[in-house]
Amino acid sequence: MFELLFLLLPVAVFYGYVMGSRQANKSQQSEKTRKIGFLTKGINYFLYRDKEKAVDEFIRYYDSDGEHSFEEGLALGTLLRERGDLEKAIRFHNNLLTTAKIEPVQRTAVLLELARDFMSSGLLDKAEDILRELISYNSAKKASVRLLVTLYEQEKEWQRAIDLIDSFKQFADEGILKRQSEFYCELGNESYSRKNYAKANDYFKKASIVNKGCVRAYLNMAKIMIEIGQTKNALTYIQEAVKSDPEMIPICLKSLAKCFYPGQELQHLEVLNSWLQLSDSPQLVMAVADLIMANKTPEEAEAFVMRLLKKSPSFELFSYILGNLYEGLDPKNQERFAVLKSIMDAHLAGNYRYICKHCGFKSSVLFWQCPSCHRWEQMKPHQISEWGAGGVRTVAVEKPEKDG
Numbered sequence: 001m002f003e004l005l006f007l008l009l010p011v012a013v014f015y016g017y018v019m020g021s022r023q024a025n026k027s028q029q030s031e032k033t034r035k036i037g038f039l040t041k042g043i044n045y046f047l048y049r050d051k052e053k054a055v056d057e058f059i060r061y062y063d064s065d066g067e068h069s070f071e072e073g074l075a076l077g078t079l080l081r082e083r084g085d086l087e088k089a090i091r092f093h094n095n096l097l098t099t100a101k102i103e104p105v106q107r108t109a110v111l112l113e114l115a116r117d118f119m120s121s122g123l124l125d126k127a128e129d130i131l132r133e134l135i136s137y138n139s140a141k142k143a144s145v146r147l148l149v150t151l152y153e154q155e156k157e158w159q160r161a162i163d164l165i166d167s168f169k170q171f172a173d174e175g176i177l178k179r180q181s182e183f184y185c186e187l188g189n190e191s192y193s194r195k196n197y198a199k200a201n202d203y204f205k206k207a208s209i210v211n212k213g214c215v216r217a218y219l220n221m222a223k224i225m226i227e228i229g230q231t232k233n234a235l236t237y238i239q240e241a242v243k244s245d246p247e248m249i250p251i252c253l254k255s256l257a258k259c260f261y262p263g264q265e266l267q268h269l270e271v272l273n274s275w276l277q278l279s280d281s282p283q284l285v286m287a288v289a290d291l292i293m294a295n296k297t298p299e300e301a302e303a304f305v306m307r308l309l310k311k312s313p314s315f316e317l318f319s320y321i322l323g324n325l326y327e328g329l330d331p332k333n334q335e336r337f338a339v340l341k342s343i344m345d346a347h348l349a350g351n352y353r354y355i356c357k358h359c360g361f362k363s364s365v366l367f368w369q370c371p372s373c374h375r376w377e378q379m380k381p382h383q384i385s386e387w388g389a390g391g392v393r394t395v396a397v398e399k400p401e402k403d404g
């Protein structure tokens, strides 16, 4: 968002400058020269990516005497908010409303910015009042609906957010519907925690209808089915979750294991083997190896893990081989393997298990909504360090950016 503003700001400022220049007479030229100095410096800072100084110069340009275009004012107010000067942004936008001669459509644009200022400041009631008013104006309807959805999301007013999306179906694109499915999941969780499984299931079902790829909804429905003993249905939901996102296989394994009774190990193994076509996650390989060991021989389990380890090396699999296989296969060297495994486990213990694909936030627990960028279902299981062709590599993590 900030980057985009920086692209747009010089355009707005330049437009204002050209329009102003047309009306300037000679006596005004020296003043114009002074102002263009601020502008040039601002653009230079912008080009050299020093945002703070660039904003300062644009503000000095704006504060210098003279008339400015509406677009300049709007862009500068937004810049103030984006760099965190929330009080100034609110004052600035309020001034635009009261002092400038603006058209009705421009007024709605300023009000929208003011609502954003209030939201950023946590003054959600004030933002809601403005947005509720703006929703009746065609020029601001879509933006107001989207902001109100975000506002209800922040307030955890899930049902209000759902109802709002339903009332403005014309704006419900894929992104909004995905969020709506998460709101249903939140309500589902609330019912589940009160042990109202029927109602919870109803919410999760709705989530899977508005977003057919909602892994969270399928896994929760599977959890409920397991709870009430309908393991066949649970298996169907788990398969849907895996079909929607094979990357989430590691978090499906525990629920899958609960779908099979003693004596059904081969059916369990059959499902896991089919997942190996979709994923080579260490957790999946270990689950298969456990079943091979329990139902066949340790040698077969070792051969299987070694094959997968060569194909997709990982520290987790390496540790598993040391601890679960070699200790049994080679009792004489048990102590050596135990030492090696403890070294590997110490390395693994300091790592994170999940990473947000959007902002790079890392965590040892799974959040359905990323605590950093607030996007839903972006946290994915992370394979703890892996060897690439050129040696050990780690996942590059970008610095989280503010969501626009």
Ligand SMILES: [Zn+2]
Pocket: 356, 357, 358, 359, 360, 361, 370, 371, 372, 373, 374, 375, 378
């Ligand atoms: Zn994130």
